[in-house]
Amino acid sequence: MLSVKENEPVVFTDEMLGKFAEIVARYPEGRQKSALLPILHEVQAQYGWLSVPAMDSVAAYLELEPIEVYEVATFYTMFFLKPQGKFVLEVCRTGPCCLVGAERIMKHIETRLGVKEGEVTPDGLFSWRGVECLAACGYGPVLQIGPEYTFYENLTAESIDKLIEDLKDKAAAGSR
């Protein structure tokens, strides 16, 4: 994952620009604004969140006013407008998952990570939040982790502990 700071200008790599061009080609001439959500997903996958300079660069690329990008990025809950942990655990908090214990799972994650919802652990590895229905109600409680949005189903306290350890190992292996 590339890193980006609050006011750092953002220049997209050639690889990213290639992906953007592929996306824009899906829509009729002059309708490149349709590429906004897919491109914001790509940018977030690269940097972990959407900084203002990153959104400005997207606006310039798509020939939009910056406000057109901001208003979209603030509307859709999947987009992060401030830096997150390397792994963001997004736990479904809606009715069907609560019937099978989602509230206990969120409590457990909070205790285990030692940070409140929306905060980042001191090592920068984790943050977590409750999200609304993830359309996996038969496999609850569930959580997802971007940018691949891998799903973890039928969660228990034990499976959460194991997941957190596995992710720590993964991060350690990645930084070696």
Next chain:
Amino acid sequence: MARKLLLTHIDVPGIQTFEVYRQKGGYRAVEKALKTLTPDDVVEEVKKSGLRGRGGAGFPTGMKWSFLAKPEGVPRYLVCNADESEPGTFKDRFLMTHIPHALIEGMIVSSYALGANTSYIYVRGEMMPQIRILERAIAEAKNAGFLGKNILGSGYDLELYVQPGGGAYICGEETALLESLEGKRGNPRIKPPFPAVSGLYNCPTVVNNVESIAATVPIINDGGEEYAKIGIERSTGTKLISAGGNINKPGVYEIELGLPVEEFIYSDEYCGGIAGGKRLKAVVAGGSSVPILPANLILKTLKGDSRLMTYESLADGGFQSGTMLGSGGFIVFDEDQCIVRNTWNFTRFYHHESCGQCSPCREGTGWMEKVLHKIEHGHGAFSDIDLLVDVSKKIEGNTICPLGDAAAWPVASAIRHFRDEFEWHVTHGQEAQTRNYGLAHYADPLEPVA
């Protein structure tokens, strides 16, 4: 065994791939449609099938198609609504994960019927794995000549693209979905004009749910009349039901419409009964937006008839004693669940997901959430219960899109059927923090409550 049309080959290893799907008879509907039927013939078959929109509204699909305007020289679009976000519903995820080609094949047949040369599948952004699966399936189908220019030598061209959403329930509303596909906030549009006249990029557009589009495959293969033989009255064919909550076997089941609700809940072929040997308290039968019913009213209508899994039977009694089939998101509550807490949870969901355009919804859902939070946490008054009913009535019918209704109905129905539980939360505020109200009069099997 019940007949299956969509999930027939669900257990075949490798059915996700083009090769295996094709071996099992896949893409025959495309061959039949493009080689032997005109677009209007396809529309006619879908009309004959009686297929009704599987996303929740239940509007006849063939009729929706026939409304599509066809001005000369203007492109037409088919957009698949795969924004599945209605709490309790996870059937489209299941279909796209396990049999993606059923959706791709349906998209080709349906696009041909509508004369669309570019079609989009709008998938909720959280389903990134499913987006990758669909993109792979599209590439396979294109490679085999079922997409692209001059498909099967018919002269018909079609390009198919997958579009990710951004995590907004409202984008399941078709005009909000179109706004989102145009790269904007998901604010529903004022209708008319309907998308059939002015939809994506102001062009005539049809928006259909994943399951509706997949259902066109068996309809074309076997004919609309064969499809219409399954089911009861105006509820024809099969339906995917996603069952969750406190049951032994949560999952996605394809049922023939007309199956008794009691059989669906208790039979080992489906939900397998209530988990942990507990008793049934309540069911939300069609996704969180539809009225919740207590056990006695979900199993039998007020008239005492066995309640069936059909659009008509579930709606029997109107909102006084009935509910809706909706999206088929079937949520089961056991005796230990708290109706007040669940209603608060659902209302928080609608408040969170309101797009904010219409003040009755934006403000009303927030007020309902606050009042329900107060009651659930032991600080409620009797007047709060009436206040909730009042606010819900002022939201219902007063908004651009149905999200307002969808937020109002769960609250109104919970109070209608479980008022004593709300009152108990008021009179026993402290006790309600430590134990649940339990079953009271909702237990099965009991006589209906008048």
